[in-house]
Amino acid sequence: MAKKSLNIGMVGYGFMGRTHSNAFAQAPHFFDLGYKPVLKTICARNADKAKDFADQWGYESSVTDWRKLVDDKSIDLIDIASPNDTHMEIAIAAAQAGKMVMCEKPLGRNAAESRKMVEAVERAGVANMVWYNYRRVPAVTLAKQLIDEGRLGKIFHYRAKFLQDWTISKDLPQGGQGLWRLDVGVAGSGVTGDLLAHCIDTAMWLNGGISSVTGLTETFIKERHHNLTGKTEKVGIDDASLFLSRFDNGSLGSFEATRYARGHKALYTLEINGEHASIFWDLHDLHRLQYFDHRDEGRTRGWRSVHITDGDHPYMNKWWVPGLQIGYEHTFIHQAADFIEGLTTGKPAAPTFRDALATDLVTDAVLKSAQTGQWESAKG
Amino acid sequence: MAKKSLNIGMVGYGFMGRTHSNAFAQAPHFFDLGYKPVLKTICARNADKAKDFADQWGYESSVTDWRKLVDDKSIDLIDIASPNDTHMEIAIAAAQAGKMVMCEKPLGRNAAESRKMVEAVERAGVANMVWYNYRRVPAVTLAKQLIDEGRLGKIFHYRAKFLQDWTISKDLPQGGQGLWRLDVGVAGSGVTGDLLAHCIDTAMWLNGGISSVTGLTETFIKERHHNLTGKTEKVGIDDASLFLSRFDNGSLGSFEATRYARGHKALYTLEINGEHASIFWDLHDLHRLQYFDHRDEGRTRGWRSVHITDGDHPYMNKWWVPGLQIGYEHTFIHQAADFIEGLTTGKPAAPTFRDALATDLVTDAVLKSAQTGQWESAKG
Amino acid sequence: MAKKSLNIGMVGYGFMGRTHSNAFAQAPHFFDLGYKPVLKTICARNADKAKDFADQWGYESSVTDWRKLVDDKSIDLIDIASPNDTHMEIAIAAAQAGKMVMCEKPLGRNAAESRKMVEAVERAGVANMVWYNYRRVPAVTLAKQLIDEGRLGKIFHYRAKFLQDWTISKDLPQGGQGLWRLDVGVAGSGVTGDLLAHCIDTAMWLNGGISSVTGLTETFIKERHHNLTGKTEKVGIDDASLFLSRFDNGSLGSFEATRYARGHKALYTLEINGEHASIFWDLHDLHRLQYFDHRDEGRTRGWRSVHITDGDHPYMNKWWVPGLQIGYEHTFIHQAADFIEGLTTGKPAAPTFRDALATDLVTDAVLKSAQTGQWESAKG
Amino acid sequence: MAKKSLNIGMVGYGFMGRTHSNAFAQAPHFFDLGYKPVLKTICARNADKAKDFADQWGYESSVTDWRKLVDDKSIDLIDIASPNDTHMEIAIAAAQAGKMVMCEKPLGRNAAESRKMVEAVERAGVANMVWYNYRRVPAVTLAKQLIDEGRLGKIFHYRAKFLQDWTISKDLPQGGQGLWRLDVGVAGSGVTGDLLAHCIDTAMWLNGGISSVTGLTETFIKERHHNLTGKTEKVGIDDASLFLSRFDNGSLGSFEATRYARGHKALYTLEINGEHASIFWDLHDLHRLQYFDHRDEGRTRGWRSVHITDGDHPYMNKWWVPGLQIGYEHTFIHQAADFIEGLTTGKPAAPTFRDALATDLVTDAVLKSAQTGQWESAKG
Incomplete structure (x- = not known):
């Protein structure tokens, strides 16, 4: 029986975009998981680089506006690996769209931002996690x-x-x-x-x-x-x-x-x-x-x-x-x-x-x- | 322009089958390579386990007889990750079929076996390498x-x-x-x-x-x-x-x-x-x-x-x-x-x-x- | 030509009394010194233990009242290795008697005590040092x-x-x-x-x-x-x-x-x-x-x-x-x-x-x- | 009650002459010993250097011929800290004179020399030891x-x-x-x-x-x-x-x-x-x-x-x-x-x-x- 897919939309392709992509690519090779993570779409501002990154990591597609991920019905999880000043807006929009949200740390640029993000995911009832990897x-x-x-x-x-x-x-x-x-x-x-x-x-x-x-x-x-x-x-x-x-x-x-x-x-x-x-x-x-x-x-x-x-x-x-x-x-x-x-x-x-x-x-x-x-x- | 594929037939799914499979899966994520390695077929004696291994690592198919790999025209490279007593026979057959051959170390069980393997790959003129990974x-x-x-x-x-x-x-x-x-x-x-x-x-x-x-x-x-x-x-x-x-x-x-x-x-x-x-x-x-x-x-x-x-x-x-x-x-x-x-x-x-x-x-x-x-x- | 002696009166025979005694006993074995340190008198409250310590380390005599060291004309240097609450009184008396003074750290129990000790040695113009050994x-x-x-x-x-x-x-x-x-x-x-x-x-x-x-x-x-x-x-x-x-x-x-x-x-x-x-x-x-x-x-x-x-x-x-x-x-x-x-x-x-x-x-x-x-x- | 003395004649004042002299000088400061080691006489070829060494370490006298140590009735123990080619002759003479003998390692230049030294001390029944210090x-x-x-x-x-x-x-x-x-x-x-x-x-x-x-x-x-x-x-x-x-x-x-x-x-x-x-x-x-x-x-x-x-x-x-x-x-x-x-x-x-x-x-x-x-x- 085929496993259910977990379709991922990734925002950011820098240092953290790589570590997160690698995480989802490798996890099923070593862990027996209930869902099969699928690298669905990568989002980055530069279209060419986003495309190259997609090719290298096997993303099915690339976009340059994170709102496309939010709007994409096929995406289950939005993972935010972009700079800190983008975290709050993306996370709140993703939660409001009913997506699971993962976010690179720190959550917000300060506790005030973070508090709004907490409220959004908790109100939406979506799975959420912050990448405090250590x-x-x-x-x-x-x-x-x-x-x-x-x-x-x-x-x-x-x-x-x-x-x-x-x-x-x-x-x-x-x-x-x-x-x-x-x-x-x-x-x-x-x-x-x-x-x-x-x-x-x-x-x-x-x-x-x-x-x-x-x-x-x-x-x-x-x-x-x-x-x-x-x-x-x-x-x-x-x-x-x-x-x-x-x-x-x-x-x-x-x-x-x-x-x-x-x-x-x-x-x-x-x-x-x-x-x-x-x-x-x-x-x-x-x-x-x-x-x-x-x-x-x-x-x-x-x-x-x-x-x-x-x-x-x-x-x-x-x-x-x-x-x-x-x-x-x-x-x-x-x-x-x-x-x-x-x-x-x-x-x-x-x-x-x-x-x-x-x-x-x-x-x-x-x-x-x-x-x-x-x-x-x-x-x- | 799509890269040329390098189709791999892997023999063995134990400790070394895993390290080799991981190597080919991960190399293109981090290195800019002239060929795209494709995990084509895994060979192992137990059909069910071979199938599970194929699923976990993304092999396109699994077989239980390594000769199938040798006979498969689509396979470019045979990688031998099975016990030492199998190395010589597989390597020689693979070379004779014109496949590239990679082999887990030691090459043969002794120098006499290894010498025959060297002769086979050199006579066939196929690329060959031994996994002395350190x-x-x-x-x-x-x-x-x-x-x-x-x-x-x-x-x-x-x-x-x-x-x-x-x-x-x-x-x-x-x-x-x-x-x-x-x-x-x-x-x-x-x-x-x-x-x-x-x-x-x-x-x-x-x-x-x-x-x-x-x-x-x-x-x-x-x-x-x-x-x-x-x-x-x-x-x-x-x-x-x-x-x-x-x-x-x-x-x-x-x-x-x-x-x-x-x-x-x-x-x-x-x-x-x-x-x-x-x-x-x-x-x-x-x-x-x-x-x-x-x-x-x-x-x-x-x-x-x-x-x-x-x-x-x-x-x-x-x-x-x-x-x-x-x-x-x-x-x-x-x-x-x-x-x-x-x-x-x-x-x-x-x-x-x-x-x-x-x-x-x-x-x-x-x-x-x-x-x-x-x-x-x-x-x- | 014989070296001039530096006659030492030591106060205290605990952990620090031992490290200081050893220091003066060993220094001339390894360093070419202008003075020959002489372990003259050890002072400790318990007469028997003071005597034993003198025997073990080669002190010429032992006393139980540190004022005897202060009054002893033959003593050049008083070295204070006793608990902190004794440092000030002994140091000041020693300085006033014109003795060189060495003192285990900390100098006083607080800066107020230490300040009085500094004044005493500087007024007397005697050599002084604190054993911050590290x-x-x-x-x-x-x-x-x-x-x-x-x-x-x-x-x-x-x-x-x-x-x-x-x-x-x-x-x-x-x-x-x-x-x-x-x-x-x-x-x-x-x-x-x-x-x-x-x-x-x-x-x-x-x-x-x-x-x-x-x-x-x-x-x-x-x-x-x-x-x-x-x-x-x-x-x-x-x-x-x-x-x-x-x-x-x-x-x-x-x-x-x-x-x-x-x-x-x-x-x-x-x-x-x-x-x-x-x-x-x-x-x-x-x-x-x-x-x-x-x-x-x-x-x-x-x-x-x-x-x-x-x-x-x-x-x-x-x-x-x-x-x-x-x-x-x-x-x-x-x-x-x-x-x-x-x-x-x-x-x-x-x-x-x-x-x-x-x-x-x-x-x-x-x-x-x-x-x-x-x-x-x-x-x- | 005064401890019995152990009078030491030391041969050699190089690296090992120093470590041995220090050993006997320091042992009584830290160990409760049945005998009091006395640095009696140092022997070295150069009379001035021997004298200086005696002054520095507190030897009572210095000589330039080791035979003087052997002949000296007041010496209890001869400690050999001179080069290897001198070990055998000194040790045998010391043993024959009834002295205890300590010797820097190796005992002889080869097993043949060592065997003669063993025979000498065992025949004489004198205490003996080799400085394998580790x-x-x-x-x-x-x-x-x-x-x-x-x-x-x-x-x-x-x-x-x-x-x-x-x-x-x-x-x-x-x-x-x-x-x-x-x-x-x-x-x-x-x-x-x-x-x-x-x-x-x-x-x-x-x-x-x-x-x-x-x-x-x-x-x-x-x-x-x-x-x-x-x-x-x-x-x-x-x-x-x-x-x-x-x-x-x-x-x-x-x-x-x-x-x-x-x-x-x-x-x-x-x-x-x-x-x-x-x-x-x-x-x-x-x-x-x-x-x-x-x-x-x-x-x-x-x-x-x-x-x-x-x-x-x-x-x-x-x-x-x-x-x-x-x-x-x-x-x-x-x-x-x-x-x-x-x-x-x-x-x-x-x-x-x-x-x-x-x-x-x-x-x-x-x-x-x-x-x-x-x-x-x-x-x-």
Whole structure:
């Protein structure tokens, strides 16, 4: 019996358009899914490039106006992989048209936008999800399992950072293709929404809600050439963003994101210290989880470097054999598979738009605190 | 203009059938290829499983007799991913039918078989390649570039090992589905052909020919239940295989493979020490290359842990952005892409069947030396 | 010609009494010093234990009242290795008696005490130094050299933490022998003065002054049995202390210290990110410096793990041969040697009491900010 | 009650003269010993340098002829830290004079010399020991405990290497002060006796006797300037030495030593793979033991990086507090303390001269096999 199709309309063909397309292309090769994802239509502004992308990935057609996807009855799901300033409008229109909606993170450019998006999908009752892909690194998923099983005991500390170094040169322009993340009008914020948002999503998933924060931001390069205006313009984004926090469970948080940490390309690390055990993970070696269990015998107690490639590790029985690692793109494949499984089981996969809104409330509080110099509530 | 198709007939749907199928499915998503690979027909003994595999991977059809592939005029390439004892017969028939042939390693069960296969493809003049995939780990390819540029200077030492631990239990049976690697009749040898062969292929690619060896093998578990006969039978394979060698360039080699190294799943490591610089690589963290350059200033000289995810690293401009790692399966994708590029350029990609024969001459010499207790020539 | 003696009176024979005694005993074996340090008199409250300690370390005599050291004309230098609440009184008396004074860190229990100590030694014009020993880990000293040479360029980020886990059990009492660090009356503060002070001293030495901070402290265990009163009493110290800061040079700081980080015994780490290069160091592997230089060629650029055991590394030409590591105690030996060299050259070795006061101004600001929830000046 | 003195006459004031002197100077500061070691007399050829060394280390006197030590009734123990070609004569004379004898490794230049030394000390019935110091790295001692407790189960593999890079330059001369290790007449052999001997001593201590070997040696630089003759002369030592072996317990060994491994200063590593657990250790980070235990739960099973600084680790309760590492020199301090404890308890500490002879039988077999190309017995 042939499986029911899940027809996908994709918006955006940049970095995220590729990861999402790959996710839907690969998921059925490795997961036994209730629906067969079909790459139906790709939407991008440039018709030729959209056509090429369709050819390369096997989309059946391409369009240049996302409203065509909304209007297309054959499309079941609209996946938004375009810049942040487009998220709200597309998502709301898609929901109103009764489409399922997936959206690249951050959900909106700020919590106010995100809130409207949540309202739209919830009012329409459509399946929705935000691509906070790092939850589905097998090592991170395992961390979640261990915490939920109570392995760590009471948690004292949560520590996360996301370090990059790609904007250190002052000759790098802002704005336009590939550089919209430096344009505050498009992106909404700098590293706070781009990188810290990942750290916060994972943190709240693993360790529960954040109650309050005190933040510090900096823009190291004050002016840059703007690709769209052709002029040197003030840089509106934050280059670095740090905050301290209190979690609802009484633990303390320390967070940092920057694009000025020479030597790090995408060093997202997290560490959790509990009464009995601790966990450390690092995106640069994403297939390893460091685990320390104080209940081990004293003489041989140490941080365990767990190579997350065994069949009893999350998702790994779908892949190769023990010892053989997967990479970054697989986190999206896992998320696509889980989304589809959520459709089948009726138990929606997280993070939903509502979950993602909670993250935006924290990033908004960090940005506000950086202005006021005060502790701010992270609950909106 | 539509690209010309490259119609593939795949034999085998086990671990290697999956890696090869994935390679051909994914290569066109990331590489700009002169031919469009088409998953035409999968061949496997069990009709139902073959059908399911075809559905999952998008093969147009499935068959249970590999001769059908040989006879099928629409098939351009036969890819052999079935157990070692089937390689020779299929490859020779495919070559005689004028098909291109790709073959999982080792080429034959021994050099005698491999030699016949080389003769067949060369006589037929068909494109051919053996899946020694580790050459196409970007870190290993980079090592090759650095050596060829003379960065290391005169080479003194080459050191490789491939450590696993999956056969330590004496309750593990030999033979049959998933366990044919323990059955000497099917596999030809134990870790010598399965693991050392990888080490030798890479070594000769990086460091040139091996002239002579002295070897040592051991079978730790002497008898195991045989899944096909249902009886306890003598184990014919080598569980561990070590050898010392002299390379043609005067450097010394030390090699080891075992399935009895508790704690290692697929720890293939290699190290090369040259006059000026040294290189270390490790399959368990395959996206890193360790590089030491003595010409660095003394105070800050140290082993560099190079995260092989940048655009100027081999193959990596095809993937994501700096800092984001790829995994095991990508080595096969690279090999498929290179094979196809070889068809387009007319410059065949290595390793060819003839290259793979050279490896089998070394493994044969190791096994012989383990019997004679003498140094043996590795030149056949 | 015999060297002039430097007669030492030591106060305290606990952990720090041992490290200081060892420093003076070992320095002349490895360094060519202008003075010969003589372990003259040890002072401790318990006469028998003081006598035993004298025998073990070769002190000529022992006393139980530190005033005897002050009154002893033959003593040149009084070294204070007793708990924090004794530092001020002894130091001032020693200075007034014209003795050189060395003092274990932190200088006073707070900046007010430290200020009086600075005034006393400066008024008396006596040599003085505080045992912030981590400046003299060869890897850290090398970091200082590299920064001072401009290798890093403009500095963007400074990140330090000091993680321990020895007070997690609520059954651990506070106060008395070995546990005075948990008694706020004796210690002045918890991890802020004990651990953060180290991080701050190193940070300001490497990266210049800290202008302002926002802090967060927590006492996870609110009450503990007190060894001296025999009763359960409120815990007055901070178990964890975190702060964000701005440095005078425009860089951003992130600091954390805790005794509730399961799995870490004394994990003092620091990282500095500059425009051109970055540095990372870790007390658990103190003989290594991680160094990343963006000016390295792209393909082989990576974090260098520099094994700080070569003759051109700071202090290392005094020790063994390349490849052989030294440990924790050697940092004190280096400091003793540098102090004595300072006497010979007339160029006092740092950190002086005045340098240490600057650190106490920062720790005071962190503790104040943790109360006010505001950013506080770190300049006193 | 004053402790009985142990009066030491030391021969040699080079690298090993310093490590041994330091061992005896420091042992009583940290260990509660039955005898008080007294640095009585240092012997070295150059009278001025001997005098300086005596001053620096607190020797009571210095001499230039070792026979004076033998004749000195006040000397209890003669410790031989001079070049290999002096070991036999001094040791035999010392034993005949009834002195205890300690000797730097290797014992003799070959097994024939060593055998005479064993006979001398056993005939005289004097305490004797060889400074194979790496047994007393706390991590290595812990490995011994774990193996003896059966933690590893049946052992399959033992793997050791000792890599250096200090003789790669062909401009380095041979012979004379600091370079006698390159002079075969003085040293007896090259890396085989200098480095492999360490690996073999540890291996047989941890894993039992070696039965047979097949070896390979190479001299990369064939001629070097000789400091003593002033002429270019043939190099007689082995620059690199590798061998495979069978142990008495059925496990397989792989050993390698070289001074041509660019990037390694003193990288002595060892790994042992057993049925249940594996151990890895590395001299460059000597305060860590890597331990893998297959009996750990699958999901969190991994190599444990054990920081060997806790009070329940061998020797470490004598040093500082958890988290703070010791270094290379401490292995000699431990050995001196154990030797003295052996005198007190009457249970001699190992390795004795006889133990060291067993190592020389293996190194002789390796060198012989490298000539014959055959497997050779390692039992003499």
